Amino acid sequence: MTTDLRARVASASPLVVKVGSSSLTGPEGGIAAERLAALVEVLAARRAAGSQVVLVSSGAIAAGLTPLGLSVRPRDLATQQAAASVGQGALVAAYSAQFARHGLLAGQVLLTADDVTRRGHYVNARRTLEKLLAMGVVPVVNENDTVATHEIRFGDNDRLAALVAHLINAEALILLSDVDALYDGPPRRPGSCRIDFVPDADDLGGVDLGGSGSGVGTGGMVTKVEAAQIATSAGVTTLLTSTPLAQRALAGEDVGTVFAPTHARGRARQLWLAYAASSRGALTLDDGAVEAVTRHGKSLLPAGIRSVTGRFVSGDAVDLVDLAGRVVARGLVNYDSRDLPGLLGRSTRDLARQLGAEYEREVVHHDDLAMLRRGRR
Structure with a gap:
């Protein structure tokens, strides 16, 4: 079963890849150019192999910290939005430049929760993503932090990525972060073991998922498991691993944690209501x-x-x-x-x-x- 699922990831198209802030930026913010370039190289190779790829990328707020002279991620919404406004432009410019080196065009798609809960909005979002893919563009998706309020936020891009995977009928979702897999305890604690396969994410109640993520992001292992639950409940094979292992994961190698689909693909509207609607x-x-x-x-x-x-x-x-x-x-x-x-x-x-x-x-x-x-x- 595990081998079959990893092979499915290796051949998946469309494929959604989500990367967290800590994988793209330094500990105090600002874009880590070498990390971003390495990720784009992996995704470009996958595109060259014939797969359609959607990238869900965090990092806008983190990328805006250094230009604004901020040393830590702000807590108040207004300053977060200001950082996102500055950082999003820098982030997309960096992606566009790196994808262009591989002969690929990147397209920015910013979403709020309303865009995937109100019927007219989510139909338009799906149409836009499908058209971009059909035209050979690599969509770079992020939450529209600049305008989203607390009441209409996704809360993290892990959940957004799972919903986008269902929106475009993706065959697989890969969640990339600074942790190489899901463990049965804190990864750094002696004796903790990697969980290579999860048949049903609902069965992880006894696993210590730890706290929140890095100082520059909002996610953590909890949000990634929740995203896996969303995606697998919609029939999307999901793999969780670290960004440096992305190439091996895309090749179907035994890295990270793979989550098996638990249901056949359901109706998109019901999934939006259950998981995205505020x-x-x-x-x-x-x-x-x-x-x-x-x-x-x-x-x-x-x-x-x-x-x-x-x-x-x-x-x-x-x-x-x-x-x-x-x-x-x-x-x-x-x-x-x-x-x-x-x-x-x-x-x-x-x-x-x-x-x-x-x-x-x-x-x-x-x-x-x-x-x-x-x-x-």
Whole structure:
């Protein structure tokens, strides 16, 4: 099984490769030109072998630290956005120059969470990436840190990479960082062993995944395992290793940790809702509505809603919560939060008769629902 999965990575097209900030920049920020050039050389060779490649690259904020005279990654959003504004241009210029040395054209794609949760946005994002690949361009994807707010952030590029892999129907995802594999304990602790194969990322509950990542990035092993869960649940083979081992990983050699796909490819919309959407509020459902939504695939109607929390508008993502406070699903709501309280507990027929035909509609249509694991809060 492991050999087959590694061979799949070696021949995958399209292929998504994600690289972290610590692999591209120095400990105090600024682009490490030699590291970036070495990565591009590996990816260019893969392109020359016939694979379509999408690069998801962190590093914009880190690249902006040195030019702005900052010694550490800023904590406040405004300064992070300023650093990203300066660093993103430098990062893409460096990629463009290095890919050009191999006769390849790089194209910048900046995304926010809204770009992959709102239908019109994610369809456009997919179309853009597919067109770039068809034209022989190497898309360089990053979160649009310059404009993203805390409420609409992906949180890390590991998750973004997993979602992009599903968006373009990638055959494999490679997550590159400064750690060569997943271990059953802290990698530097004597006795810790490399985990070369994970049949199901949900089975890693007893593994010590450690803390956050480097001082210039936001990720860590936890975010990489979560990204692997997202990708494999969408049928995408995922491999985790260090950036210096990228060439060996792409050759199918026994490096890093490979995660097996756990499900066949699902519908992109449900994956976006489950993993990319930032909830703007919550609807508390009675037991009957929970049963109808989670077990019978029904749409959510006003009659089954007990309460509304948060501020949102039609088209936003909201959590559906049971009476015990557990999030059971996420969906795109068809009403503003200010309009919903007066509709709760009432049938759509009564609402239409009293308020007009436009009220004879679902609060959340079943096509806009994604089920989540029970017990999530």
